[in-house]
Amino acid sequence: MPVAKPESSDSRVIAHVDMDCFYVQVEQRKQPQLRGLPTAVVQYNEWKGGALIAVSYEARKFGVKRSMRGAEAKEVCPQIQLVQVPVARGKADLNGYRSAGSEVVSILSRRGRCERASIDEVYLDLTDAAETMLAENPPQSLEKIDEEALKSHILGLNNEDGSDIKENVRNWINRHSADHRDKLLACGILIVAELRMQVLKETEFTCSAGIAHNKMLAKLASGMNKPSQQTVVPSSSVNGLLNTLPIRKMKQLGGKLGISLQTDMGVNTVGDLLQFPEEKLQERYGVNTGTWLWNIARGISGEAVEGRLLPKSHGSGKTFTGPRALKTVPAVQHWLNQLCEELSERLCSDLDQNKRMAHTLTLHARAYKSSDSDSQKKFPSKSCPLRYGTAKIQEDAFNLFQAGLREYIGFYGVKTQGNHYSGWGITSLSVSASKIVPIPSGTCSIAKYFHGQSTSHFSSMQPLDNVNGEAMLLLPPGSECYSEVNSPKAEVDFPKEESWTEDTVPELDLQEQKVNFLKDEDLSSSLSKTQDGFTQDISPSLLSGTEACLEQSQNKQESDITKDEGQFKSEYNKERKGKRVKDKGTPSILELFKSYNPYPFGSSFSQELKKTAEGTDARLTIGLESKGHSLAEQSEVGKEKPMHCSSSGYGRDEGDGRREAWSYSIDEIDPSVIDELPPEIQDEIKAWVHPHKWRPNNTVRRGCKISHYFSPTKKS
DNA sequence: ACGGGTAAAACA
DNA sequence: TTGTTTTAC
The missing domain is CATH 1.10.150.20 (5' to 3' exonuclease, C-terminal subdomain)
Structure with missing residues (x-):
C-alpha cells in the first residue's frame, strides 16, 4: 500500500560525502613527508610495478591515472611517490583503509542518519538537522558564515564576472527570497561544511561533498568539484544539469x-x-x-538513506593470474587457508567491536579449463552456514571449494590420469561472510541491569538495523542443518587417480607451496613487528578456532589498546583518555556479578566467566564505563562457544549435538539460584535454557568433529 | 593473460 | 534459499 508521501518528504536534505583519493590520504597521514607530493598507492604486484589503485591530485596533474601500472606512472611522472598497499598473508591487506573509513563515518554520522556506501563514501540525511537549524538559527540570522561554506559551489548560480564569488554564495545562502527548499539546502551547506571541517581536524583527511534533495543528485554533485570542496544542487538547477x-x-x-x-x-x-x-x-x-x-x-530518486554504518558482509579474496593460476588442490587449500584466516580475523573484530555475527560463508572462485576459453565464469559459488573459528572456516571453505570443483569438472567432464595436470586452474579465490546480524544475547540487558542504564548509545554506530537485536535471542548451537557439502569426505569422492591429495601432488606444485609458506613466514614476522605479534602468536591447532579467535582479539586489546582498528576508535579513545587511571582498579563484570549474587553458577561456568573477565578486564571496564556497548555481552557470547568447543570434546556427539553442547553449560547452573536473580536476568537465563525451537540437526552426524556452535536459525 | 580486492543489490 | 550477474570504487 503505497502512501502518497507528504510534500515535506521530498524536501529532504541529502549529502553525499566522498573522501579524496582516500588510500593516498591514509598513506600520507602515515608518512606526512609525502603530503603535497605526487603520490599513488600501488597494489603489490611484481608485474610492471603494480597497479595503481589511488592517485593523488598532484599526480593526476601529470596525467597519472588509476589503473596505470606503476611503471607507466613513472614514465609520465618520474618523481611520483609509489606506496605499496600493505601485504599480509601474501595478499593485499586493506584493514588500514577500513579502519580509517570507520573513523570518518563516526564523525559524519553525528548530524543525521548516515549510510556507509563504501569504504570511503557515505550518504547523510540531514533533513532534520537542517529543519531544526532553519527553525532556530536560520542562515539569515548568522552574521558570520563559515569560510568553508562560502567556498561551496552552487549549481545554477551565475557568478557574474568580476563579482566576488564568496559574496555570491553568501548572498545565496542568506537571501530572504529563497523558497523553503533552498533554505533547507542552505542549512545543509553549513552543516556539511562543518562536518567536513571536523573530519579534517580529527582525521587529517579531506573530503568532497554534494548536497541536494536526493541521493542521486547528491552523489552526482559530490564528484563535480574535487578535491576538498562541496557542491549544491538547488532544485532549480536540476533540469539544466541533467540535460x-x-x-x-x-x-x-x-x-x-x-x-x-x-x-x-x-x-x-x-x-x-x-x-x-x-x-x-x-x-x-x-x-x-x-x-x-x-x-x-527528471531528477527524481526516492531512495532513503539507510541508517547503516557497518558493512553487510566481509570478504577476502585474491586473484591468481596467468601463470600463477592454482593447479592443485593443495595449492588451493593453502591460499584458502590464508584467505580464511583473514576473514576469521575480521569476523572476530566485528564481533568484538560491533557485536555482530555472520551466518553464511560463501566461496567464490574462477577457473579456467584449457579446453574451454569461456570457462572462466562457470565455477559455481557455494555457501554454507558459517561457524566461527579460523580452523572451522578453513575446513568449511575447503569443502565448499571441493564441491564447486566437482561440479566444475563435471561440466567439462575432464578426467585426469595419474599425476598429470588435469587442465584446470584456479584464477581467483574468495571467501566471504554475510548475513551479519547483531548478536542477541542478553547481556545487553544484564549490563543494563547492573548499571541501571541504557545501552542505546549503540545506535550511534548501528542505528536502525539493530532494532531486531533485542528481539532475537541467542540461538543454540547446531540448530541448523549443514548441507552435505560440509561433510564431503563422506559425500564427495573424487577418483583416486586424480591429484587431490597431498601425496599425489606433482613435485612442482609442492615446491610452489614451499615458496608460499616461506613468504608467509616472512610476512608474519614483519607483521609481528608492526602489530605487536598478536597475529601469528596463536596456534589455531592448540586452541579451538573460536578460542584462538577470541584470544587474538583479547591480546590485541591488551597489547595495544590505543591502536584499535575498530569502528569506535575515536570515541573509544576519547573516552579512554579521560578515564585512564581508573582502568586498573575497576571491577570486572565478574565482580559485578558476584556482588549481586555470589556464586550464581556452577563452578565450570563460573570459571569460564572468570577467565573471560580477566582476559578482557581492561576493555570490559572501559566498555562499561563509557557508554560503550556492553562488552560483557560480548565476552559472554563469545565465551559460550569455546566453552562448547573445548569441553564438549570430539566424538561424543551421538544424538543431538546441539543439545549436548547446551547441556554442558546449562547443567552447570544451579536452577535454584536462577530464581534469586533479578527478573530481568532470569529472563535472560531462561532464554538460554529454552531457546527458540529449532529443527533437529539431522545431517551432521558421525565423525561430527564439526559441532555447530552458531547456526543461523532463521525463523521459527 | 593483468584492473585487484571488495562491496552491494537485483534477479533468477 | 542459494547462486548469478551487474555495477562501482
Whole structure:
C-alpha cells in the first residue's frame, strides 16, 4: 500500500560525502613527508610495478591515472611517490583503509542518519538537522558564515564576472527570497561544511561533498568539484544539469545498461531520456528499471538513506593470474587457508567491536579449463552456514571449494590420469561472510541491569538495523542443518587417480607451496613487528578456532589498546583518555556479578566467566564505563562457544549435538539460584535454557568433529 | 593473460 | 534459499 508521501518528504536534505583519493590520504597521514607530493598507492604486484589503485591530485596533474601500472606512472611522472598497499598473508591487506573509513563515518554520522556506501563514501540525511537549524538559527540570522561554506559551489548560480564569488554564495545562502527548499539546502551547506571541517581536524583527511534533495543528485554533485570542496544542487538547477549530462555518468548507468541506452535507444544524455514515455522504457528494460529511468531523467530518486554504518558482509579474496593460476588442490587449500584466516580475523573484530555475527560463508572462485576459453565464469559459488573459528572456516571453505570443483569438472567432464595436470586452474579465490546480524544475547540487558542504564548509545554506530537485536535471542548451537557439502569426505569422492591429495601432488606444485609458506613466514614476522605479534602468536591447532579467535582479539586489546582498528576508535579513545587511571582498579563484570549474587553458577561456568573477565578486564571496564556497548555481552557470547568447543570434546556427539553442547553449560547452573536473580536476568537465563525451537540437526552426524556452535536459525 | 580486492543489490 | 550477474570504487 503505497502512501502518497507528504510534500515535506521530498524536501529532504541529502549529502553525499566522498573522501579524496582516500588510500593516498591514509598513506600520507602515515608518512606526512609525502603530503603535497605526487603520490599513488600501488597494489603489490611484481608485474610492471603494480597497479595503481589511488592517485593523488598532484599526480593526476601529470596525467597519472588509476589503473596505470606503476611503471607507466613513472614514465609520465618520474618523481611520483609509489606506496605499496600493505601485504599480509601474501595478499593485499586493506584493514588500514577500513579502519580509517570507520573513523570518518563516526564523525559524519553525528548530524543525521548516515549510510556507509563504501569504504570511503557515505550518504547523510540531514533533513532534520537542517529543519531544526532553519527553525532556530536560520542562515539569515548568522552574521558570520563559515569560510568553508562560502567556498561551496552552487549549481545554477551565475557568478557574474568580476563579482566576488564568496559574496555570491553568501548572498545565496542568506537571501530572504529563497523558497523553503533552498533554505533547507542552505542549512545543509553549513552543516556539511562543518562536518567536513571536523573530519579534517580529527582525521587529517579531506573530503568532497554534494548536497541536494536526493541521493542521486547528491552523489552526482559530490564528484563535480574535487578535491576538498562541496557542491549544491538547488532544485532549480536540476533540469539544466541533467540535460547535457552524459548518460554514462549516472550511477548504475556506467555499464551495460548505459551502453544499451546509447546504442539501442540513442540516448546520450540524461536529457535525451525525457522523450521516452515510461511504458516504453518499461517495455524495453522491465517495469522497475523502466520506471527508475523515467524518474532519474527528471531528477527524481526516492531512495532513503539507510541508517547503516557497518558493512553487510566481509570478504577476502585474491586473484591468481596467468601463470600463477592454482593447479592443485593443495595449492588451493593453502591460499584458502590464508584467505580464511583473514576473514576469521575480521569476523572476530566485528564481533568484538560491533557485536555482530555472520551466518553464511560463501566461496567464490574462477577457473579456467584449457579446453574451454569461456570457462572462466562457470565455477559455481557455494555457501554454507558459517561457524566461527579460523580452523572451522578453513575446513568449511575447503569443502565448499571441493564441491564447486566437482561440479566444475563435471561440466567439462575432464578426467585426469595419474599425476598429470588435469587442465584446470584456479584464477581467483574468495571467501566471504554475510548475513551479519547483531548478536542477541542478553547481556545487553544484564549490563543494563547492573548499571541501571541504557545501552542505546549503540545506535550511534548501528542505528536502525539493530532494532531486531533485542528481539532475537541467542540461538543454540547446531540448530541448523549443514548441507552435505560440509561433510564431503563422506559425500564427495573424487577418483583416486586424480591429484587431490597431498601425496599425489606433482613435485612442482609442492615446491610452489614451499615458496608460499616461506613468504608467509616472512610476512608474519614483519607483521609481528608492526602489530605487536598478536597475529601469528596463536596456534589455531592448540586452541579451538573460536578460542584462538577470541584470544587474538583479547591480546590485541591488551597489547595495544590505543591502536584499535575498530569502528569506535575515536570515541573509544576519547573516552579512554579521560578515564585512564581508573582502568586498573575497576571491577570486572565478574565482580559485578558476584556482588549481586555470589556464586550464581556452577563452578565450570563460573570459571569460564572468570577467565573471560580477566582476559578482557581492561576493555570490559572501559566498555562499561563509557557508554560503550556492553562488552560483557560480548565476552559472554563469545565465551559460550569455546566453552562448547573445548569441553564438549570430539566424538561424543551421538544424538543431538546441539543439545549436548547446551547441556554442558546449562547443567552447570544451579536452577535454584536462577530464581534469586533479578527478573530481568532470569529472563535472560531462561532464554538460554529454552531457546527458540529449532529443527533437529539431522545431517551432521558421525565423525561430527564439526559441532555447530552458531547456526543461523532463521525463523521459527 | 593483468584492473585487484571488495562491496552491494537485483534477479533468477 | 542459494547462486548469478551487474555495477562501482
